[in-house]
Amino acid sequence: MDVPATLLEMPRWWHDAAGRTWLTRLPALVAERLRTWGLTADGPPWHGSNALVLPVRRGGEPLALRMSPPGDDVAGEAEALRLWDGRGTVRLLDVDADQGATLLERLDGDHTLAREPVGRAVEVLATLMVRLAVPVPERVRSTAEVAGAEVASFRRRWEAAGRPTPSAQLGRALAAARELAATDPGSTAVDADLHSEQVLRGGREPWLVVDPVLLRGDREHDLARVLWTRLEELPEDRDVRDAFDMAVSVAGVPRDRATSWVVVRSMSYLLWGLEHGLTTDPVRCRRLLDLFAG
Known part of the structure; x- marks a missing residue:
């Protein structure tokens, strides 16, 4: 997986050395997470201002793997998603806060x-x-x-x-x-x-x-x-x-x-x-x- 150039150019990384290091490791981190959770990639990644989201499948189920950089409060985000439990929010299926990884229901990342x-x-x-x-x-x-x-x-x-x-x-x-x-x-x-x-x-x-x-x-x-x-x-x-x-x-x-x-x-x-x-x-x-x- 190639990290999108548009993600690499985000202002988030201007003053974030740890974030820039994370970007260089991101393909390997994604590959490790695919193995750990038994996922297969299912298309090119999406991204916002800092995190990367890769469409994946587990068996026949379409899901999304989200990878967040160091410093992001992944545990807090998971707590929030559990509280709302799909009411107006994406559903959370799994999380590894230490690795900045969350497994989510698939939404339309292009819209x-x-x-x-x-x-x-x-x-x-x-x-x-x-x-x-x-x-x-x-x-x-x-x-x-x-x-x-x-x-x-x-x-x-x-x-x-x-x-x-x-x-x-x-x-x-x-x-x-x-x-x-x-x-x-x-x-x-x-x-x-x-x-x-x-x-x-x-x-x-x-x-x-x-x-x-x-x-x-x-x-x-x-x-x-x-x-x-x-x-x-x-x-x-x-x-x-x-x-x-x-x-x-x-x-x-x-x-x-x-x-x-x-x-x-x-x-x-x-x-x-x-x-x-x-x-x-x-x-x-x-x-x-x-x-x-x-």
Whole structure:
């Protein structure tokens, strides 16, 4: 198996020596996993920004082998998939967290939600927010804890990044994060990495989430990501606001709280992007901050 050139070129590896080493070992790691789990390759691999997914068969059953790089929380992902147990997510069949390997049901890796018109994609993602909102143990990290961590770090990171936004936007993000951190977020599950590229065409259900990140609390937590990953397809400000309104309506979440999360997550990802040398995503986040933080 050849590692796709498009995976090798992902920004993930720019500052990740361990990840680049893993890429050189990946064909051997895949071959070992095929032997261990009694699988045969069944086509060329797919990939996202970091993991590789190879269509495989076990007997006559079509499955998918996912290989994740060092540093990815494969055990946490497996816990999340077990909790949802196929409700809006891909089904997990086996896992070797030490090797970064998971065996999953086969979805259509060539048809992500990113291929659908942006309005349809936002509607599907908002519907999935509701579908994924199942009871979750209190030990799972809450969205309130996420907001609290942003309160503690925003100003320091903003200063270190050269004050990349107007100070009023930082103030708005801090106020929103404090409010979100101080409010009980409830006890239902939320995917903290929900966007079009992470949702594939399924068979049991029309669309299924892959690679979810489990949190407990506000289902609107990652609405900003829903928007910024499709922002170029929303050229006018009113287009962005219409997409936001649709998501709020379909997901059935409070508009003011959803606005606060868009502000907090946009500031957080803006700073993270600058810290990691990204260029496109910080521009997207600035646009959301201009719209929702004034």
